[in-house]
Structures are given as structure tokens and as C-alpha cells.
Amino acid sequence: MCHYIRISSYRAINKKQHIVMAKQITPRSENYSQWYNDIVRKAGLADKSAVRGCMVIKPLGYGIWENMKAQLDIMFKETGHVNAYFPLFIPKSFLSKEAEHVEGFAKECAVITHHRLMNNPDGPGVVVDPTAKLEEELIVRPTSETIIWNTYKDWIQSYRDLPLLINQWANVVRWEMRTRPFLRTTEFLWQEGHTAHATSQEAIEESKLIHELYARFAEDYMAMPVIKGAKTANERFAGAVETYTIEALMQDGKALQAGTSHYLGQNFAKAFDVTYSDNNNKIEHVWATSWGVSTRLIGGLIMTHSDDEGLVIPPKLAPTQVVIVPIPKPSEEIIKVAESITEKLKNLGIRVKIDRDDQKRPGFKFAQYEMEGVPIRLGIGKRDLEKNVVEIARRDTKEKSSVDIEGIEKYIKDLLDEIQNNLFSKAKKHRDEHISVAESMEQLTQILDEKGGFVKALWDGTTETELAVKDKTKATIRCIDDENTLGTGVDIMSGKPATQTVLYARSY
RNA sequence: CGGGGCGUAGCGCAGCCCGGUUAGCGCACCUGGUUUGGGACCAGGGGGUCGGAGGUUCGAAUCCUCUCGCCCCGACCA
Secondary structure, three states: OOOOOEEEOOOOHHHHHHHHHHOOOOOOOHHHHHHHHHHHHHHEEEOOOOOOOOOEEHHHHHHHHHHHHHHHHHHHHHHHOOOOOOOEEHHHHHHOOOOOHHHHHHHHEEEEEEOOOOEOOOOOOEEOHHHEEEEEEEEEEEHHHHHHHHHHHHHHHHHOOEEEEEOOOOOOOOOOOEEEOOOOOOEEEEEEEEEEEEOOHHHHHHHHHHHHHHHHHHHOOOOOOOEEEEEOOOOOOOOOOOEEEEEEOOOOEEEEEEEEEEEOOOHHHHOOOOOOOOOOOOOEEEEEEEEEOOHHHHHHHHHHHEEOOOOOOHHHHHHOOOOEEEEEOOOOHHHHHHHHHHHHHOOOOOOEEEEEOOOHHHHHHHHHHHHOOEEEEEEEEHHHHHEEEEEEOOOOEEEEEEOOOOOOHHHHHHHHHHHHHHHHHHHHHHHHHOOOEOOOOHHHHHHHHHHHOOEEEEEOOOHHHHHHHHHOOOOOEEEOOOOOOOOOOEEOOOOOEOOOEEEEOEOO
């Protein structure tokens, strides 16, 4: 049976509409970061808040996060992890126990010094009560390694207690100089896994397992292709022996670090004196990992798929996958059909919504749902019902077609998969087209300026060279190429012998 | 913290330079009507201590001083 009766495109829009739309959302070509801000605000993902650097995550943004969280949580549990929850506050002294760790985070910590307010004796309002000063200040966690390892000390005695595989869903605070919605906010939501192992080998395997898991999540669920690799010493997490990263490429050619998994060696075990007895009753320090992804992923999602009409959400993460719009507005007859389709879709686990508003006109709603990134829109009007069809519009290609109501649920289920796959292929094509090779600094600079994206080059392995390149080009080493594609030769910056291939990019 | 810019209705802005009726416009909102297959139209209506404090003046959104906040660009970073 052929479902397609008519295919048309609504890419062509008249001049007046162009002007109307331009008022609503800045085109990417004009100003990419303004476009990003417009998407966040106008699609209703997040709002500014009264607090500097902090955002209100609105239902659409939070719905995407909930879907990400639900899937990641399944994946963590499938790999043997369990959830727990540790305090928001960390005693100041904990932070300084691991030298590199405190070095990395000290400059961006919110500090609690008092625990009570009082009426202002000199006027209206309240002031901090000076007598309520804390003996030891508390830090609002920028990450939880320290409080968790302080706890693990009591939990781990024997090799039988290992491995300890714990994740927590939490909020953290990092007092950044400059913030951007989702990409870098003062407070953000994330998950942080913290595991303890009996051997170095096991801990390394764990960190690689999660690295792999993150890449799978990014590609299969977010439809966001990523490059996997290790960070350089300079870019490593404060306190880690090795940091594995997934790096995505945004539409403007800048890279985004989308998730990191750290092998911590025995650094935290030693700092917090976490030891276990092995099966020979010998005392050893445990080996550790930590790993996290945050609401930053939503920023990555936006800059991977969305367009000048608004947000585009991959079906697997879309809070609403299908919206049904009665045309021109709800009637008893249309609602009856809509509800019957809804029922069938829900039975297949598809998230569907009927627009029951009777005020706005269809054109307005179409534009609105495109702005909000709903993957599939069904239009049902009298004209369709006469032919027993509905109009299907897909968000990714903006194609419209008429499809028989009979068997529509299967058609939609397949179409959701197709959209998911199409978004991934499109993003992958863009990413692949933006991986270049530079054999000289001139080439590197030229590629970064004209094309953007990842640029492979040989590196001599020194931080000095890495920083010199950053100074010259604003690009950093996003990760070390696992396969060392370029083999051996000389570093493009220093001219010294080089045995490692790295990927440079300007990044968020 | 450096360099730019901006605070006037929920949002976007004009007015300020050159002080002078009742502070205005678009969107949004409310009411009524006509409409309704790609962002409807007409009519009526509500909403403002002009970021805050002080000053100059008969009179301040407008001039002066101080202050608070925000945005963009850098350094920092997931």
C-alpha cells in the first residue's frame, strides 16, 4: 500500500513572512550566538532568572533533560551502577586535600560563611547576623569528589566492598566569569559517577566503559556524532591521571566538550586515605574514576540540529514527538479522529499531544510547533477526513505529505526512526566535512579562520607548544587522536619531533 | 577584572542631544465582532513610581553627581 499521495515543501515562503520571522529569530548566518539565544528563549527552553548566571529551565528544556536523564540512568544501571545522594555543601578543608583538585576549582567556588539573618538595626530589610558565623566555611559543591571520597573511606574496608559503582544526579555551582544558557551556567544539573576499584586496570576499564557509553548516548539518542579521545595534561580534570572526552562539532565550526570520564588513579584514595585489604590481607589504596555529563548537552543538542525556524529535537529525546493540529480548529468530528490516532500512537509508546486550542489559527500553530522542535506534526481538517487521510509534516526536512489514516501508527513510528537517523546523518556529514589536516601553522590558522571544525596536526606532546598554539589561534587541543592518523614527523608549532596526532579546534 | 554598550509596560523600542500639556509606538494581553488549510482583520480597553538615590530648576525620562544591575567582546571553564 502506498501512503504517499502528495508531497510538497513549505520552504518557499513569501517576503512578508520572511520579515515577520526575521523579527522573531536571528538567522544563523547573521549572528550565530544571537541565534542560539533566540532559540533558547523563543522555543521556551529557558528564561533568565533574577540571579546572575543562573537560568530558569522551562518545561520544554526540562522535558528534554528528563528524557536524557531517563535514558542515561537506564544505561548506568545496565552497567552495574546505582544511584545515591551526597550533600550540597562541602567543608572547606575537604577541598584542599587533593592539591591539583583545589587548584582547579578554588577560583570558582561559592562559599557559605553564615547561617542566620537578622532584622537590619539601621533600617528596613535583613542583614547577615555577624554572630552566626560558621566555624568552618562550607563550599557549595563544584563537583563532589571530595565529600564522596571522605564518605568512601568509611564504606570501603575489604576487596569484597569493591568495586563501588555509584552515580548521583545533582546540581553543582561553579562561579564562572561569563555564562551562557545551558553551555555554561553558574548552577547546572548533571550526573556524576564516582567509582572505586581494587586495581588500576579495573578503574581504567571503568573510565573507558563510561567514555564509550557517553559516545553511544550522544550518537544514538542525541543524534550528535562525537569524537572520542584522551585529553592532554593541560586540559585534564583537576586531580585526574587521564581524562577521556567526547567532543562534538557545532554548526558554526566550534567544538563542544560534551562529556568526560576520568581515571583518577589513587589520587583521591591517598588524599582521603581510602584503603582496602586484599585477599592476602595486604592494605592497598583503592583506584578511582569519576565521570559526568550536564545540562550542557542541551546546548549541544540545539547547536547540532536546530535551524533558522527554531529548535529541532531528535525524536528519541523530544518531550512531544507528535502534535495533532485540528484545522482550522477543533470540532467534534476532528477531535474524535485525533483521539483515535492518539490512542494508537500511545500504544506504540509514542509521546503525542492534541492541540485543543480554538483561538489561534493553524498557521500560527504550525510556526509555533516548528519553533518548539516537535518532530512530527499532523494536520487534520475536513478536507483530509473526506479522503481518510491526515497531513504529515516533518520538522527535519520540512516536507509535507498526506497519509492514509489506516495504518498511520506504523507509518509514524517508522518516520520517527527515519527522522532520528536523518538528523544523525546530516550532523555526521557536517562533522566529517569539517575534519581537516594541517601541516603548518599557516594552514592551521587558515583552516580555523575560513572553515572551522577539527584540525588534525602533529604534536610534540608538550604543554608549552599547546599553549603557544592557543595563544596564536585561540584553538585548543580537544583530544589526542587514538589512531595517531598522521604518524610521526615534526610539531607544526615547535618544529620538534612529534609522535602524536591531536585534534585542534576553537571551542565553547 | 579589562574594553564596548544598555537600563522607559510582559517583550522589542522611540522620546533624552536642545528640560515644558495627561510619556508614546509595535508585539503580547482583555472585551466584542468578522474571520479561520502557513504567523488574520476591525473597533474598544487595561497595564508605567522612565533601574535606584541625591542634586540643579518654577518645572527632570531629559541636565549634573553617586550608585545598582544587565548584555556583548576578552582572560577562566563542563
